[in-house]
Amino acid sequence: MRNEAEKAGQPVLSLQRIHKTFGGLVAVEDVGLDLYAGEIVALVGDNGAGKSTLLKIISGVHKPTSGKIYLDGKEIGLQDAATARLQGIEVVYQDLALADQQPVYMNMFLGRELLRSPLGLLDRRKMNEETRLLVEELDLRIPSTKSKVRDLSGGQRQGIAIARATRWARKLVLLDEPTAALGVAETKRVESIIKSLKERALAILLISHSLDQVFRLSDRICVLRRGAQIGIRDTRETDKNEIVSMITGLG
């Protein structure tokens, strides 16, 4: 997979020597990573290893202390989340970025509401209709696209967050523990949605605590430990034991 992708051209995303400190604390240290279209790279590591921080750097929430980010070979300075989204980068955050008291369809278009001419007023009907179609396509099983998000289950909410990323992503989808709060059946469904993203030729970075899931979904695995990059392995050429010892630093 990786070799084919490499032959196919340049990486969608290239991180070079990314460094991030919070005050005195080094959260991410000298990380380099290339992501190609149509592949899933898993980012693993213990709690506090810097996974979420790295993801927030790519999505423009945090500025790296130093290092460079290239998108399609062009260096980008991500000032904020809005700029990252304009570049086709979508994120499903660990702490869900949904507005709880708003209906599902408004969350789907949060910050990017559809307007109707000539007055530029909100086109609620169209947003609702598009959301309905997407919800059907991804088989999300929510009571209504007009339900408030706070009235939905964890799995349904996660489904909405991923559906939103699917709707908007053009290049890159970042997922931070997308199934952490879900039951077995819901996890299965979310995993199949993630696989379908791959078929859309998006590059996907997946943070997960479940090594089973990582081995089911990913093409490559990148291991972080206390902010430092321990190594990258092809999923087919490694096993759980190796990854576990890379994560813990033991063995």
Place this chain on the structure above:
Amino acid sequence: MNAIGKFLRTFDMQGSIVFLGFVAIFLFFAIVLYDDGFLTTRNLSNIVLQTAPTTVMAVGLVFVLSAGEIDLSFGSITAVSAIVAAFALREHSAVAGACAGIGAGLAIGAINGTLVAYLKLPSFLVTLATLGLFAGVARSITNLQSIPVLNDFFVGFFGSGAISGIPSLVIWTVVAVAVGHLVFRETRFGAHVVATGDDAQASLVSGIRVKRIRFLVLTICGGCAGLAGLLYAGRLQAAKYTLGESDLMTVIAAVIVGGTALFGGRGSVVGACVGSLLMGMLNNGLILMGLPVSDQMIVRGLIILVAVAISLRQTER
């Protein structure tokens, strides 16, 4: 009570408790105060005219509360705006006076907004401080005197006038509520206001310019308070530091009773308008009942307490 609340929630009629309350209190006064003239056209239209300034203030406050902020200073802004307009009208035209008044309101609102949005100070403390500060300004620039407003056009346009029989105060109320409702409910800005109040972090990562929203809602609230100041000045043909002073509780109660969430994420401009009329009706009814002022205050406070409790119970979870 619980059953009714549940019924309303099921049908997503969160604002409607205010309509029910409105009808209930109206019927109560209509029956009890029938002989005291509550139902006369004159009295009813008086209620509407008297609530015009508070309704306009309430429209601004809906934006602020929905965005998860608070403005305690709008009463002082009303006074300063009315006074600035009255001073300007001594030498200049009605248009200049109106612009000066609204401009003062917007400017003070923008000061609140800057301190809250860009210096990240809590809006409760900022507006508590500006409430006192501009109450002081209103006193010091007038030497505690009332400033007469003698410009006939201004007085007609903002106060006692009428266009084809419709009092200008009513027109201003309708315009403020209609524009407020449209902006709040049908524009991207309105959607971003409620989203910001609902979950600022989620809004931020969704590309909403949260700081700008916070700045703008407080500025809008200042502008509305400024317009309310013009309405007071027009109706009373004078501006004094006491204008708007006693409206704080009334306006906040009107907005909450009208279905706006105290901690952001949801609001209703039309509900706030009905809430404001309800408060006006309450005032009027208690006066007609002949209660001494002290008792009026106590009864009004108790009723507001009950009304707000019911609204919050019904809409928060």
